[in-house]
Amino acid sequence: MAVPHTVDVLVIGGGATGAGVLRDLARRGMTSLLVDREDFATGTSGRYHGLLHSGGRYVGKDKVAARECIEENRVLRRIAPASIEDTGGYFVATPDDPDDYVEAFADNCNQSGVDCDEVRVADLLAREPAINPGIRRAFRVPDGSIEPWGLIEAMVADARARGSDALTYHKVIGMEVAGGRIETVTVRDERTGSVSRVWPKFVVSAAGAWAGQIAALANVKVEMTPGKGTMLVYNYRVTDAVINRCHRSSDGDIMVPIHSVSILGTTDIKVPDPDDYDITRAEIRRLVDEGEKLFPSLREMRILRAYAGVRPLYQAPADTVAGAGNRSISRAHAILDHADQGVDNFVSIVGGKMTTHRLMAEQTVDAVAQKLGNTTACTTADEVLPGMEPGHHYWVGxxxxxxxxxxxxxxxxxxxxxxxxxxxxxxxxxxxxxxxxxxxxxxxxxxxxxxxxxxxxxxxxxxxxxxxxxxxxxxxxxxxxxxxxxxxxxxxxxxxxxxxxxxxxxxxxxxxxxxxxxxxxxxxxxxxxxxxxxxxxxxxxxxxxxxxxxxxxxxxxxxxxxxxx
Amino acid sequence: MSIADIVREATELPVSRSADECLKCNVCNTVCPVLRVTDKFPGPKYSGPQGQRFRLAHLQPIGGPGSANPPSPDASVDYCSGCGWCTTACPAGVKIAEMNNQARARLREGTRPKLRDWGLGQTDLTGTLGVAFSPIANVAMRNRPLRRAMELAIGVHHKAPVPPFAKRTFHATWKRRQAKAGTGSGKAQPGPDKAIVYFHGCSANYYEPHVAEAAVWVLRRNGFETIVPDQVCCGLPLISNGLYEDARAHACKNAKSLARYAKAGYRIIGTSTSCTHTIKAEYEEMLDMRDEDTRAISAATWDIMEFLLDLHEQGRLDTGFGRLDEDLPYHAPCQLRSHGIGLPALDLFALIPGLRARDMDHDCCGIAGTYGLKREKYDIAMAVGRPLFDKITASGATVAACDSETCRWQIEAATGVRTRHPIEILAESYRAMDRARGTAEPPGA
The missing domain is CATH 1.25.40 (Serine Threonine Protein Phosphatase 5, Tetratricopeptide repeat)
Known part of the structure; x- marks a missing residue:
């Protein structure tokens, strides 16, 4: 596959957001190229717990994020049915969870538009016998699980059908900035070593936790705060539904059934370099200690492996609170127009999460379209992705x-x-x-x-x-x-x-x-x-x-x- | 709760979670008798711990019964015969056969059971009707055209071994005899060191009362009276056919009737290895019954050969065995291996002068309870047992021995060699001694 000389937009980063941006651009008639230094979804998109958020995890502290989640949850179920398993989800109040949070949970869900029904504890325990029998209350929400690889391939396929393209194993190694614009971007084929140059009208960095490194190539400063999240993969379905603890989100408080396994997530630790982090035994101990409060037999269950991803957390310089932990940083996203740093055709999309990737892409492309004078409306929420059948969700069997x-x-x-x-x-x-x-x-x-x-x-x-x-x-x-x-x-x-x-x-x-x-x-x-x-x-x-x-x-x-x- | 119970509770995994123990080593596949002869069953590793990962964690599919996403997506698991060799052989402790059995039950969940599978599970009903109408039923079951019609109608293979019904059930005979002797009313019941509780199961009750009679006779000779409380089918045919709820009802009835004896220290002795294994292990493992009564009867249950060998080891067995000068091919049924008690019949045969008992050393005769009766599985079952049949035929013996009834019927049908329960062989040997001593008593006394 040859690298084209000119494109409307060059998208950097083959995660869910980058693929979503590529698809949206293509649907609005902007022929684009996506490049990633590795395969699709090798960064954060392929290394998360697999949760399709209902928004329930955010209702206590970030109602905007919660509302975005539930709205996008509904959109993704419609447009990407094959990538989603309709597991349903529950928030359960263990004896360790604070009463005031539990009391307010249903109301908080209501205020954010997150569907929430209280269910009888006995009924849930009958369905999900692995859960701690000491739970006091349980709320059902429309959580699900979402698989990234097929989803990203489908978005790329949609873009390719409209004349755009995506190249994996093509790393951006340089940018030439002249006259307040990125003139050319240099990419290297990581497999052959060959180097090419692209002349894009516009550049979108969807490099997530790596956005700082990409921006630096254009002498733009983006301060990312990558947050490492470690997860444990259990051998099979510990539960059939997503199970969350009903408290302010913390470590080891969620189990997501996805494909043939269940994933216990997560920790949140700030790391300086998104490419260089270890999984520590202390983290694993912490996950299992906390996870045990949800599933008392957890310690006897077989863990297949541990893995970690880095959240693309971004905190605007003005919002920085000294000494605050990573959990306090908003999960909301931000579109950074680098015109303020003197580069006019360059935006970075940072923050956010898998569940809202389409919305992030839509808002990013809105910003690009405005700059390029494109007035076509976004249609990414309207049509089912190629290769998927409406209403046919994934199921484990x-x-x-x-x-x-x-x-x-x-x-x-x-x-x-x-x-x-x-x-x-x-x-x-x-x-x-x-x-x-x-x-x-x-x-x-x-x-x-x-x-x-x-x-x-x-x-x-x-x-x-x-x-x-x-x-x-x-x-x-x-x-x-x-x-x-x-x-x-x-x-x-x-x-x-x-x-x-x-x-x-x-x-x-x-x-x-x-x-x-x-x-x-x-x-x-x-x-x-x-x-x-x-x-x-x-x-x-x-x-x-x-x-x-x-x-x-x-x-x-x-x-x-x-x-x- | 005893220390043993506490240890067991702490270490025993539920069946579904035992998939965690699988290291993919393949030992189960190498011992599976069914995998060896057919491609229809993908093997214990595939259907068991591997397949388990693709089944929902709980019984009900998300969409409710009848939804497009069944909890058990692989119909091929139905070709597992349930012989249990995989579980026995697994070095890691995966309960593979049990897992397959549960998957089979889930396969049927929310759908009406096939008439045949339901019928094969109702051994008490079949037995009661069969005995009541035995003159007609036995002729009918020998009638080729009728059997072909039956195969078409309900799927029981026309060649599948079906034994003749007895003229009267063992239970009825026993009751009548007790009434005549006036026992059970005035006389004090002998204590647990002088009597055992007999679980005859369906085969000795409806088809082979002579096995029950031999057991009673041998036990009495060794100083044990027999108590025969009310009982129903152990439930195994229901479990094998995926009908867990019905099986639980059976288990409850048996627990209710037998527990007071078990708690009083009586041992429950069975002549069917599969019934005794069901009571010993599967009430808890498969049916998830953990109540005190069920545990009491599980702990008190013995296979009759196991019991007699134990007596011998204590020096309490009457070893006055008479000479039986013959070759005796012996097949150890799969269920017996699941007991984990060795091959006690062979050890007891070794006490009989002149008897040349030989272990046929073949894993499975193929019948696996009701598996080999089914139209679609008959050929598989015959192929599984073929090497055993060939060995027995080649031995030239006129009688063979096997602890399990359905295996006996399968071997007899396939080889034409009369196949008997080991207890009958022991009884025959005692009688030979009596004849030699001139003290023979009429049979059935």
Whole structure:
């Protein structure tokens, strides 16, 4: 895919907001290009708890955010049905939650327009037996869960159908500012290393927590306050509905069922660099300690991995309160017109959340349209996204039912845990090649189940090698540096065997390292045993140490595993 | 609550949550007798801990019963025979067979049960009617065209093994005999060291009263009188067919009738390994019954071979066994392995002079209760048991032994070899001794 020379708008950042902006621009007739330094949704959009907010979490402190949430909740259910599971949600008052908050909850919901019904505690406990039987009251709200990858792909597809485009693995490395405008933006293809320049009329930064870094390329100052949120993935459905604690939002107070797992969220810790943070054991302890108040058996349940995302929090310089924690920063969004810093064709959209991404995009594009003299109205709330059927929501059993309809069983399953077939993986590779196994994961959920890649990674690596071989056979030339990395980078010594195998090996070890990274902080009990078995499969059975990419040992970090014990 | 109960409560996971224990090691798949012979069942790992992750956490789908999103989206789980080998073999403690069973029940939730599945669960009703009309029923069940019609109408395979009904139930015979002897009124009941409570189950009651008679006779020979309280089907056929509520009703009746004996220290002895396993384990595990009465009867229940071997280990078994000079192929039923008591029948056979009992060492005969009776599963069940049938046929023996009734019927139908309960073999051996000593008493006395 070539980088076009000129576009109306260049959108930086392939998260939900960036994709939403791209779609909105395209629908209003502004041909645009989106670039992301990695795959879609590799930043915050792919690393959140999966909640489609009803607004209930904000009714106590931020009624504007709450109202935006419920309105957008309704819009997304309509336009992105396949990305949403209509789980419903509950706010439950545990013995630890303050009476005044609980008393005011229903009224607060009312004032923000959030549908809220009190339900009998006994009825809820019958439906959701994992909840603390000591809860005093329970309120039902229209929470749901929303899956980012399919949603973003659908928005990009809608934009592409209108002449716009999106390029992943294209990193913005420079901007040329002249005469109070960004003249050109330089992007580098992270896989081939080739550098191109784009002349956009306008630039939108939807880089979220990274907005400060992007703005700096145009000598614009944007002070982000990235807030790290750590989440724990539980092996399966702890609950069928979203369960929140009825108190001011805090750590470890929400469980979101999404796909085949449940996610306990979250912490909120300010981090200086959105690319550099660790998940600490103290955070995990805190999550489980708090989560236990909702689910008394939580400690016995199996955690598959821990992961963290960084909230794109932004606090206008004037609003800064000394010493206030990150939870006090508004979750609302802001559109920053950088004309005030002398760059006239550049805005950044910061703050906000997945549930309101469409609204954020609409308001951003309103600002852009005004500047470009475009008067077309926004239509992103009107039409169902391509590939989705109105009213047909996601449901947890669909993959099992679909696989069953295709004949079922283990045959052709690459990933047994998440029921990913060879056909599904091939289909993803057909449309996304070249890409990494981690991209295949985002597209198909391969490697996301209890074994965390132990039994599927080598199968997917096999597909990657097959594809490289097929390319060579078909073209008579070696496949280009398809996996990120050149022959030198993958450690392929001339004459040491197939370059394709070396690339596939590298893909394998890279993926396994990424998986192991999320398992290590929580590795205990069965998941530690699983890790040991994975080690057995990869090191003792497959001899991963002897691969040409031997530097990339999967579990070299024995110390961490020991510590986890 | 005893310390053992406290430990058990703290360590035992509910069935659904035991999916957490799965390490994906595949041991369950390697032992599954059904997976070995058919593609229709995707295997215990797939249907169990893997499939579990795609089912809703609670029983009702969001949209209510009959909604487009059923709580159990995989109809293939119905091809699990429920033999339980996976659970037995799982090194991590995943309750796979139980999970599959629950998924099967959920598959049927909100829909009316198939007449056949309902009917196969109603063993008391079938048995009562069958015994009442046994002359007609037994002829009918041997009639090929009628059996084909029955297969078409309700889906019970025309070749599936169905034993003849008895002329009178064991229970009725017992009551009549007690009335005649005047027991139960004036005479004091012997204490728990002198008597046991007998759970005859449906098979010994409606089809094989001779098994019950042999049990009573062998027990008396070893100093134990038999008490036969009112009882109903243990409920296993209902559980297997996904009818949990009906099964609970059965379990409650049995608990009500048997608990006072259990609490008084009487042991409850059964001749059906599947009934005794149901009472021992599944009332709590599958039916989630944790009341005091149910726990009392679960703890008091023994398989008869387990009981007799225990007597032997205490030096209290009458080991005056007479010579039986024959080959005896023995099949240990799946349910027996779930008991976790070893193969006590084989240990007892070893006490019989001349008897050459041999473990056929095959996992499953295929019938798995009512599984092999069903039209769509008959061929699978036969394929599962085929190596066992071949071994028994090749042994040239005229009699085989097996602890479980449906397995006996399956083996007999497939091999033509008369297959008996081990208690009948023991009784025969005692009688051989009596004949040798010249002290034989008429059977049934």
């Amino acid at each position: 669909h993959r099992l039912a679909d696989h069953e309809a295709e004949g079922g069983g283990d045959a052709d399953l690459l990933c047994e845990c998440e029921l990913v077939t060879r056909r599904m993986a091939e289909a993803y590779l057909d449309t996304h090649w070249p890409c990494s196994i981690d991209d295949v994961r985002r597209g198909t959920r391969v490697g996301m189940g209890p074994c965390q890649g132990a039994f599927c990674t080598f199968r997917v690596a096999g597909l990657v090698a097959e594809r490289l071989d097929a390319h060579t056979k078909a073209t008579g030339r070696p496949a280009p540096g398809t996996e990120p990395g050149t022959p030198e980078e993958v450690g392929h010594a001339p004459g040491s065997g197939s370059l394709h195998a070396a690339i596939a090996d590298r893909a394998l070890t890279a993926f396994m390292r990424e998986r192991a990274k999320g398992v290590r902080p929580i590795a205990s009990g069965r998941q530690l045993q699983e890790l040991m078995m994975t080690n057995l499969v990869f090191v003792d059975v497959l001899g991963v140490e002897s691969l040409s990419t031997a530097s990339a040992l999967v579990f070299e970090d024995e110390e961490a595993v020991d510590a986890a014990r």
